[in-house]
Amino acid sequence: MLVALNSVDFSYADTPVYESLDLKIPRGGITVIMGPSGCGKSTLLSLIGGRLQPRCGNVVVDDVEIQSLDKRGLYHLRRRMGMLFQFNALLSELSVFENVAFPIREHTDLSAELIEHLVKIKLEMVGLRGASQLMPSELSGGMARRVALARAIALDPVLVMYDEPFTGLDPISKGVIVQLIRELNDALGMSSIVVTQDVAEGLSIADYVFVFAAGEVIVEGTPEAVNATLRPDARQFLDGLPDGPVAYHYPASDYQVDLFQGES
Amino acid sequence: MVRGLGRAGIAAIHHTGRGGMFLASLVGGMGMMVRRPRLLVQQIHAVGVMTLPIILVAGLFVGMMLGLQGFNTLVGFGAESSLGLAVGLFLTRELGPVLTALLFAGRAGSALTAEIGLMRATQQLDAMEMMAVDPLPRVVVPRFLAGVIVMPLLAALFSVVGLFGGYLVGAVLLGVDGGTFWSSMHEGVDVVHDVLAGVFKSFVFGFVVTWVAVFEGYSATPTTDGVSRATTRAVVTGSLAVLGLDYVLTAIMFSEV
Amino acid sequence: MTLQAKETLVGVFILAGLAALVWLTLFVGNWAAITGGAGYRVTAKFENIGGLTVKSPVTLAGVTIGRVSSIASDREDYSAIVTLSIDQDYNNLPVDSTAAILTAGLLGAQYIGVVPGAEIDYLKEGDSIDITQSALVLEQLIGELLFSRAGAQ
Structure with a gap:
């Protein structure tokens, strides 16, 4: 197992997110975590990355228990993780080249020449070697995502986490990202965790799928198995139905009473 | 009402406490600047060089105003020969440090808050943390140090330009003897009690204004709305802190003479 | 802007x-x-320095030649000891020069006026001026005036 969450409890102030969550993510493949907004998908990535601490339980990444690490140890572990953020989070003051070079410069003492080689290799992988001198503000959404991807794999991590990698992209760019995640995962021998709400892309890319709802895993398995589930809450999410176990209406008092309470 | 006031008071105290902790961690992160002087140079450029034009123009105007007002007031006592002294004292003691700090809070301080706040809102700081780079020494410390270093230099340039503005109006336009202008200044302005006291003031102002600016940016709510409110708060808090501290420092430094 | 240009500008800025x-x-x-x-x-x-303060001017024939650098009280005879710091340009004051505390105008700031004496030796570091004239305190003057008129009547 690359990542294991053992009976994790987590809550934001008074809002509980997980109660005794158990989750195991295998090495080597692409694991896709799906679920509607607010079900705690991104929180999961923050727990794995050690940016949030669970109230109870523990998180083990690459055989290291995150809670037992001090800041140095945590930062050391993070060098083996890459993360693609939802809004790319490119450093706006640095060029494309410098963004990809950033983790390399910060963590190694390689010569300028070697860094240039490494960065060019990563940029070539995402097809943007020609754009290396552009600034992030000059990139389209799809290009920015690819640069962020190149940066996430700059240090050849063991694990890459993708937070909503398909959101806000046009169909062509989406296709490019789907293909890149697959290729990079297989070519570099990494493991990937993809958090997404895009069902089609998520299922097409996954080796293994977890479907979340309200802080719990409701379905897991291969994409085919998950797609064949009959659970109504999972079906509602997978088929994109407006009403179902997740109610269309926000909880309210009785409609007729509410409308006519003024006249009596 | 009372409860609301109490809650706001507790929130303000909490905010201040967090600011203090933040300052402590800033000081802890200063070691890195020795190894990465380039980061500091870039921020001195962003914070200092970019603020310089507004400081120079404002200094010239303020100096000219002092020359005019000073002349009109002093000529009533037949004391226009002391114009240089009046302009020199006003600029070195008060107007140089204070106005520079206020302009700095409006120009560079707000930019710092907005920049760091946007880095927070667009997850750039989170991304750094996930790349195992602590954003405090990498992003915040160089900006903070740049502000502290730059402020006394800006204030000195403001005063110098202001003195020439005063000379221009007083001596060239209104006919006070140029030699008297400079000699009365040299006679009456004291290096320790006036010039260095002013430099000390601007150092304190630089420290406080930049601290407020980077803290507000760093702790901004990560939304566009949160960043704009943090920017406003940084300018308001920074400016009020400058004026309040100016009174305190003046009371301490100039009272026993 | 290239990094080098920025560094140059920063250098110019810091030097300026x-x-x-x-x-x-x-x-x-x-x-x-x-x-x-x-x-x-x-x-x-001086028996009484009136409103004299540190940094008050010391003048010779109306020209400022120095400043009061400190004021202390004598423990034995309860008089005031004033230290005058006089510019090196005016090192030709005879030892029997006198010092008086004067007032600029009727109610103005007080300063020390030095009147040169006739000896050939000059005052130097650490010397003292022996002949002094204290400040005129307006209230005392008025008091004396009233007193002498009452006595005359």
Whole structure:
């Protein structure tokens, strides 16, 4: 197992997110975590990355228990993780080249020449070697995502986490990202965790799928198995139905009473 | 009402406490600047060089105003020969440090808050943390140090330009003897009690204004709305802190003479 | 803008700022408070200094030649000991010069006026001026005036 969450409890102030969550993510493949907004998908990535601490339980990444690490140890572990953020989070003051070079410069003492080689290799992988001198503000959404991807794999991590990698992209760019995640995962021998709400892309890319709802895993398995589930809450999410176990209406008092309470 | 006031008071105290902790961690992160002087140079450029034009123009105007007002007031006592002294004292003691700090809070301080706040809102700081780079020494410390270093230099340039503005109006336009202008200044302005006291003031102002600016940016709510409110708060808090501290420092430094 | 251009600008900026600081300290201000001025100090005893303060001017025939650098009280005869810091340019004051506390105008600030004596020796560091005239205190003057008129009647 690359990542294991053992009976994790987590809550934001008074809002509980997980109660005794158990989750195991295998090495080597692409694991896709799906679920509607607010079900705690991104929180999961923050727990794995050690940016949030669970109230109870523990998180083990690459055989290291995150809670037992001090800041140095945590930062050391993070060098083996890459993360693609939802809004790319490119450093706006640095060029494309410098963004990809950033983790390399910060963590190694390689010569300028070697860094240039490494960065060019990563940029070539995402097809943007020609754009290396552009600034992030000059990139389209799809290009920015690819640069962020190149940066996430700059240090050849063991694990890459993708937070909503398909959101806000046009169909062509989406296709490019789907293909890149697959290729990079297989070519570099990494493991990937993809958090997404895009069902089609998520299922097409996954080796293994977890479907979340309200802080719990409701379905897991291969994409085919998950797609064949009959659970109504999972079906509602997978088929994109407006009403179902997740109610269309926000909880309210009785409609007729509410409308006519003024006249009596 | 009372409860609301109490809650706001507790929130303000909490905010201040967090600011203090933040300052402590800033000081802890200063070691890195020795190894990465380039980061500091870039921020001195962003914070200092970019603020310089507004400081120079404002200094010239303020100096000219002092020359005019000073002349009109002093000529009533037949004391226009002391114009240089009046302009020199006003600029070195008060107007140089204070106005520079206020302009700095409006120009560079707000930019710092907005920049760091946007880095927070667009997850750039989170991304750094996930790349195992602590954003405090990498992003915040160089900006903070740049502000502290730059402020006394800006204030000195403001005063110098202001003195020439005063000379221009007083001596060239209104006919006070140029030699008297400079000699009365040299006679009456004291290096320790006036010039260095002013430099000390601007150092304190630089420290406080930049601290407020980077803290507000760093702790901004990560939304566009949160960043704009943090920017406003940084300018308001920074400016009020400058004026309040100016009174305190003046009371301490100039009272026993 | 390239990094090198930025670094150059920063260098120019820092040098200009430092130059401004140096100019302010060397040419705008004076170091009198620390060095006591390039001059020498003499003391003078007064029975009453009135409103004289540290930094009050010391004048010779109306020309400022120095400043009061400190004021103390004598423990034995309860008089005031005033230290005058006089500019080196005026090192030709005879030892029997006198010092008087004068007032600029009727109610103005008080200062010390020095009247040169006739000896050939000059005052030097650490000397004292023996003949002094205390401040005229307006209330005392008025009091004396009323008293003498009452006595005359």
